[in-house]
Amino acid sequence: MTQQNNVTQPSIIIIxxxxxxxGMxxxxxxxxxxxxxxxxxxGRVGGTWRDNTYPGAACDVQSHFYSYxxxxxxxxSRKFGLQHELLGYMEHCVEKYDLGEQIRFKCEVADAVFDDVRNLWTLRLTDGETLEAQVVITATGQLNQPAWPNIEGMSDFEGACFHSARWNHDYDLKDKRVAVIGTGASAIQFVPEVANKVNSLALFQRSAAWVLPKPDRPFKNWEQALFKAIPAWDRLYRYLIYWKNESRGLAFTRFHxxxxxxxxxxxxxxxKHVTDPEKLKHxxxxxxIGCxxxxxxxxxxxxxxQPNLDLVTDPIEKIDSTGVQTLSGRHYPVDAIILGTGFRASEFLSPIRVTGRGGVTLNEAWQDGAVAFKGITVSSFPNLFMLYGPNTNLAHNSILYMLESxxxxxxGCLEALQMHPGKAMDVRKDRLEQYSSVVQEGLEGSVWSSGCSSWYLDANGKNTLNWPGFTFSxxxxxxxxxTADYQFLDPAG
Structure with missing residues (x-):
């Protein structure tokens, strides 16, 4: 697209x-x-890679494919990127593409309201400031709101207590008695790091996770030199990673x-590694697998x-001032509690209150579960485009591939808008409903609907997160x- 002047250009806000x-x-x-x-x-860029600084934080998608x-x-440095390296990569992109002047830090959006009369979005920040834009693109991710467990007595605990996504680096875990609640993707990475430091670790597990070996190792100097000297090899290596990962899609969606x-x-x-029969059993x-x-x-x-790690499968009853008590009545006295309880992944755009045409809120539109046309647009919310929206998450490949799509x-939507100056594009409700039903039908035969309770499912048991097919599709x-999927609206005023 050729450079447009600002008169015909839409004003755009990315959250x-x-x-x-x-990337957008x-x-x-x-x-x-x-x-x-x-x-x-x-106060800085980075999203989940800025927030998750817990020991051992790393990506579970290969570095060369978890990049633009x-x-x-x-x-x-390694086949699978470390947290600080991924954050550094993003900061490099900001500098190289000179995005610094376009970013406003410490600006949290409280609500966004669409004005039918002027075809404009008004965003109110938490400090009271208001901003206007013709187009809003949300890039808040699915892993930005930590899930805090609702356990009786949490506020009574007198020791240190923090979520893995808000790690307290000022607290020294060395020789402490520690409780870890949760055994998900974050705990898998930080528990081995913590277990080596602490006096004792009580690991509270609600359900076990399927854990496979990580084919990770440092890259040798000559490999890095080869990637730089022969860009075609770098591209081929990335291409091979893609198809290796993509081949697993069949197993998740059809052939369990x-x-x-x-x-x-x-x-x-x-x-091979767990010699304690009681631990092995749990x-x-x-x-x-894959659910x-x-x-x-x-x-x-x-x-x-490790002998200093106690795997606890007895459900937690409450937390008191000195530790954790289970339903069986056993009390675990601890100095610190680390919450590895994941994120509120299905609460898209939370806690931003979004109001569209006719005063309808996104929560009302999504009362039966989050839906979006191609995971990007929602009826009654014109000129609002979501990145990493409903049903665009993956279990088998890199989300960056989905983001680039x-x-x-x-x-393409912005180009269409430029052909209709002053108008707003709103996805037709019938197209959204038709698309959503096809996605949900695709998910019916997937491994994610095989009966387990997971963060892929919302409160109603609906899978609003995962894409049910191949990333190339x-x-x-x-x-x-x-453009037939959309209606182009004149300002009501």
């Missing part, structure tokens, strides 16, 4: 500066859109029995086997914008 917000801003800049502001509630296709990095190979591998690893899940997120780690099972689609469906 969030994680991988979604930054870069693509907008490349396409000639200059009237773009990014709002960030924190248009901005390759040749000197990744293929996952039994991974279940066998996980059991083999557990038996550390292997009783549900279909919940499959985790990867090389030090989880060895950590479980969404960048392309949003750019999603890319194909978002490659072009069909």
């Amino acid at each position: 969030g500066t994680g991988f979604g917000g930054l 801003a870069i693509q907008l800049k490349k396409a000639g859109f200059g009237n773009v502001t990014l709002l960030e509630k924190a 296709s248009f901005e390759p990095k040749h000197d990744w 029995r293929l996952l039994d190979i991974f279940a066998w591998q996980a059991k083999k690893e557990a038996r 550390i292997i899940p009783d549900y279909q 919940k997120r499959i985790l990867i780690s090389n030090d989880w099972y060895p950590a479980i086997n 969404q960048f392309q689609y949003v750019l 999603y890319r194909f469906s978002t490659r072009h914008v069909d």
